[in-house]
Amino acid sequence: MRALQQHQGIVAPMDRSNVDTDMIIPKQFLKSIKRTGFGPNLFDELRYLDEGKPDQDCSNRPINPDFVLNQDRYKNASVLLARRNFGCGSSREHAPWALDDFGFRVIIAPSFADIFYNNCFKNGLLPIVLDEEIVEKLFQETYDNEGYQLSVDLETKTVTTPSGESFSFEVDDFRRHCLLNGLDDIGVTLEDADLIREYENQRRQTAPWLFNAAH
Amino acid sequence: MAGKTLYDKLWDDHLVKQRDDGSALIYIDRHLLHEVTSPQAFEGLRLAGRKPWRIDANIATPDHNVPTTDRELGVEGIVDPVSRIQVETLDKNCDEFGILEFKIKDQRQGIVHVIGPEQGATLPGMSIVCGDSHTSTHGAFGCLAHGIGTSEVEHVLATQCLVQQKMKNMLVKVNGTLGPGVTGKDVVLAIIARIGTAGGTGYAIEFGGDAIHDLSMEARMTICNMSIEAGARVGMVSVDDTTIDYVRGRPFAPRGEQWDKAVDYWRTLHSDDDAEFDKVVELDGADIQPQVSWGTSPEMVTGVGGTVPDPTAEEDPIKREGIVRALKYMGLDPNMKITDIKLDRVFIGSCTNSRIEDLREAAKVVKGRKVSPILKQAMVVPGSGLVKTQAEQEGLDRIFIEAGLEWRDPGCSMCLAMNADKLGQGEHCASTSNRNFEGRQGFGGRTHLVSPAMAAAAAVNGHFVDVREMMN
Structure with a gap:
C-alpha cells in the first residue's frame, strides 16, 4: 500500500451531506474485476449529463458544467472537503478506488460512514474528521480563494490552512501506523499466525459445530 | 462491574488478540462471497502467493449480476459480457481454491444473505462477514455480522481474521405490540426515521423489546438487514426459542449431541440484565404505521x-x-x-x-x-x-x-x-x-x-x- 505522511493539495468542496457510495461510483462500474481505472467515473451521475457505461471513453461525454469537479479551479484537487456522513451505503471498495484514481489523497468531513472510513485506510487515502464548524469555515475559505490548498500532516495529526491556522484530528494508532509506513496489514496479521491457530484449535474443542460441513 | 451486552459477549468469544494500540484481531467463523467484491481479493492472494487460511469457512454464490429470466442457460444466459466475466471469474476462483459455491444453475443459488440462514451456514454466535454491507442481516441470529470492503475480503481469506476496533453499544427497544399490517420493514424504517442514517455510526445495535421478540426470524432479518441504513455496521437480536427452532434441521446445523451442546451455548447469547449500553432508544410498537x-x-x-x-x-x-x-x-x-x-x-x-x-x-x-x-x-x-x-x-x-x-x-x-x-x-x-x-x-x-x-x-x-x- 502507498504510504502517506504529509500531503498538501488543492481543495475541492463537495457541498452536500449523506454522499453515498452509489453516488461516488454507480453500480454499472462495479462489474470490473480490476482495482484501477475508476477515476473517470467518479461521481458519474453528477459529473456527466448522460448515463455512463463501463469501458466507455468518457472524454466525449456531455459534462455537467455545474458539478464542482468539472470547474477548472478544482480539476487538480487532491483534498476533498465534504459534509456529514460521507460514504454511507454500500461497502464497495470501488468508492475509495475511484477517489484515489481521480487523484484524491485526503477527505475531510464532519463524519464518515464506518465501512467507507475503514476502506480508505486500506488504499492509502486519509479520511479526516473535523468539527462541523471547522469544516464550515474551510468550505468558506475554499469558495473565497481560488487555488486554496490545505496541508495535512499524519505524523502530527494536523490540518493547516494557508494562513497558518492549524486543526488537530484523531486517528487510531494502528491505522495511522499502517498508513505512515505503507504496511500490508495481512502481513502484520500473519505475524500472529500461531495465535490464530491456537484460538482455532481451542474453538474446535469448545464449539465443534462451527467447523461442520453440510449434512 | 456491569454485565455484558450481547455484542460484548460475541466480541470476547472471537477475540484472538488485543493489541496495545487499541486494535484487536477478531476470528471469522463464516465468510460469504459473491462475484462483485471478491475478484480483486482473489487476485491479491495470487499476487502475494497466499492461500486461503480455512477453505471450509467460505461459501460463495453469484447474485448481483445474475439475470432473473432464462436461467436454464446458465452463465451463457448473461447477455452483458462484463457481467458474465464477473460471474465466470467467481466460478473460476472458487474452483481454483476449492471453495464451496452455489453456481448459477444450482437450486441453492440465491442472494447471499438469504442462502446463509437458509442453509444453516448462519448459526447463532458466529462471526460472519461478507463484502456486502447488508451482511448485518445475519445478526438476527445473535451473530456478530457485518459488511467489509474488498481488502478485508482478502484479509479474511488469507488470515481468517479481521483487525477491528470495538464499537459502542446501542439498544433499540421496540415495546408493546405491532398493529395488524405493520411488518419488520415498517419497524426498521421507523427506527431509521427516528435515529437518522448516521444515528448508528460507530455503534453495534441490538434490537430488543417485546415487539422484536414477537417477530419471526425472517422479519428480524429484515430489521437487522437495514441496520447499515441507520449507519450501524452491526445489528443484532438475542437468541430465543424462535431462533433455535428456525435453525434446527438445516443442512449446516449441528446434529445429535453437538446440537444439544450448541443450544446450551446459544441460550447464553443475550445481553445480561445489568448490561450497560452507551445509548438506548425506545419506540412504542403500537405507534408504528406502514x-x-x-x-x-x-x-x-x-x-x-x-x-x-x-x-x-x-x-x-x-x-x-x-x-x-x-x-x-x-x-x-x-x-x-x-x-x-x-x-x-x-x-x-x-x-x-x-x-x-x-x-x-x-x-x-x-x-x-x-x-x-x-x-x-x-x-x-x-x-x-x-x-x-x-x-x-x-x-x-x-x-x-x-x-x-x-x-x-x-x-x-x-x-x-x-x-x-x-x-x-x-x-x-x-x-x-x-x-x-x-x-x-x-x-x-x-x-x-x-x-x-x-x-x-x-x-x-x-x-x-x-x-x-x-x-x-
Whole structure:
C-alpha cells in the first residue's frame, strides 16, 4: 500500500451531506474485476449529463458544467472537503478506488460512514474528521480563494490552512501506523499466525459445530 | 462491574488478540462471497502467493449480476459480457481454491444473505462477514455480522481474521405490540426515521423489546438487514426459542449431541440484565404505521397517512438543502399526500424482503386482484432457488401471475440494477429493497421503500394506499 505522511493539495468542496457510495461510483462500474481505472467515473451521475457505461471513453461525454469537479479551479484537487456522513451505503471498495484514481489523497468531513472510513485506510487515502464548524469555515475559505490548498500532516495529526491556522484530528494508532509506513496489514496479521491457530484449535474443542460441513 | 451486552459477549468469544494500540484481531467463523467484491481479493492472494487460511469457512454464490429470466442457460444466459466475466471469474476462483459455491444453475443459488440462514451456514454466535454491507442481516441470529470492503475480503481469506476496533453499544427497544399490517420493514424504517442514517455510526445495535421478540426470524432479518441504513455496521437480536427452532434441521446445523451442546451455548447469547449500553432508544410498537420513503435517503420516510415534508419547515440548513434536493430529484411537491404518489413499477425482492414470508404477505394482498393498468411492470424476485420452489409448492406463483405480476428467478435484481432489471429515467417504483439513493435502481429512477404488503397494495392501485384498508 502507498504510504502517506504529509500531503498538501488543492481543495475541492463537495457541498452536500449523506454522499453515498452509489453516488461516488454507480453500480454499472462495479462489474470490473480490476482495482484501477475508476477515476473517470467518479461521481458519474453528477459529473456527466448522460448515463455512463463501463469501458466507455468518457472524454466525449456531455459534462455537467455545474458539478464542482468539472470547474477548472478544482480539476487538480487532491483534498476533498465534504459534509456529514460521507460514504454511507454500500461497502464497495470501488468508492475509495475511484477517489484515489481521480487523484484524491485526503477527505475531510464532519463524519464518515464506518465501512467507507475503514476502506480508505486500506488504499492509502486519509479520511479526516473535523468539527462541523471547522469544516464550515474551510468550505468558506475554499469558495473565497481560488487555488486554496490545505496541508495535512499524519505524523502530527494536523490540518493547516494557508494562513497558518492549524486543526488537530484523531486517528487510531494502528491505522495511522499502517498508513505512515505503507504496511500490508495481512502481513502484520500473519505475524500472529500461531495465535490464530491456537484460538482455532481451542474453538474446535469448545464449539465443534462451527467447523461442520453440510449434512 | 456491569454485565455484558450481547455484542460484548460475541466480541470476547472471537477475540484472538488485543493489541496495545487499541486494535484487536477478531476470528471469522463464516465468510460469504459473491462475484462483485471478491475478484480483486482473489487476485491479491495470487499476487502475494497466499492461500486461503480455512477453505471450509467460505461459501460463495453469484447474485448481483445474475439475470432473473432464462436461467436454464446458465452463465451463457448473461447477455452483458462484463457481467458474465464477473460471474465466470467467481466460478473460476472458487474452483481454483476449492471453495464451496452455489453456481448459477444450482437450486441453492440465491442472494447471499438469504442462502446463509437458509442453509444453516448462519448459526447463532458466529462471526460472519461478507463484502456486502447488508451482511448485518445475519445478526438476527445473535451473530456478530457485518459488511467489509474488498481488502478485508482478502484479509479474511488469507488470515481468517479481521483487525477491528470495538464499537459502542446501542439498544433499540421496540415495546408493546405491532398493529395488524405493520411488518419488520415498517419497524426498521421507523427506527431509521427516528435515529437518522448516521444515528448508528460507530455503534453495534441490538434490537430488543417485546415487539422484536414477537417477530419471526425472517422479519428480524429484515430489521437487522437495514441496520447499515441507520449507519450501524452491526445489528443484532438475542437468541430465543424462535431462533433455535428456525435453525434446527438445516443442512449446516449441528446434529445429535453437538446440537444439544450448541443450544446450551446459544441460550447464553443475550445481553445480561445489568448490561450497560452507551445509548438506548425506545419506540412504542403500537405507534408504528406502514412506512413509505419519499426522498433519496432511507431516513426520508413517513407513515402512509403522512405527507411529503415542506423544506421551509426544516430549521437545520444542511437538512433543508437535502430535502430541497431530494424533492427535485423525486419530482414531488411539498405537502402532497403520500397516497397521491403515482407509480410506474413495483419491485418485490432483495436481501431485505425476498423470503417466503415476504412473498406470502404480498400474495395475500394481490390474491384475486389485478395489477393496476397504470403500471409498466410489477415483478416478484424470490431470494433463492429454494424460496422459489417453496413458493411454487404453495401456489404463490399462480397468485402473482394471475394478478399480473412477473414471477422471476432469484438474484439481487432491481435492488441495485446491476443486471437487466432497472428503472427508466423519472420512473417511480414501490420497492421492497433497502436503498432509495439517486440512481440506485437505474439512472434517474425514483425509489420508494416499502414492505412487501405495501408494495403489493401499491401494485393493485397504481399509487400508494394503506394496506390495512385492503385487509378486511
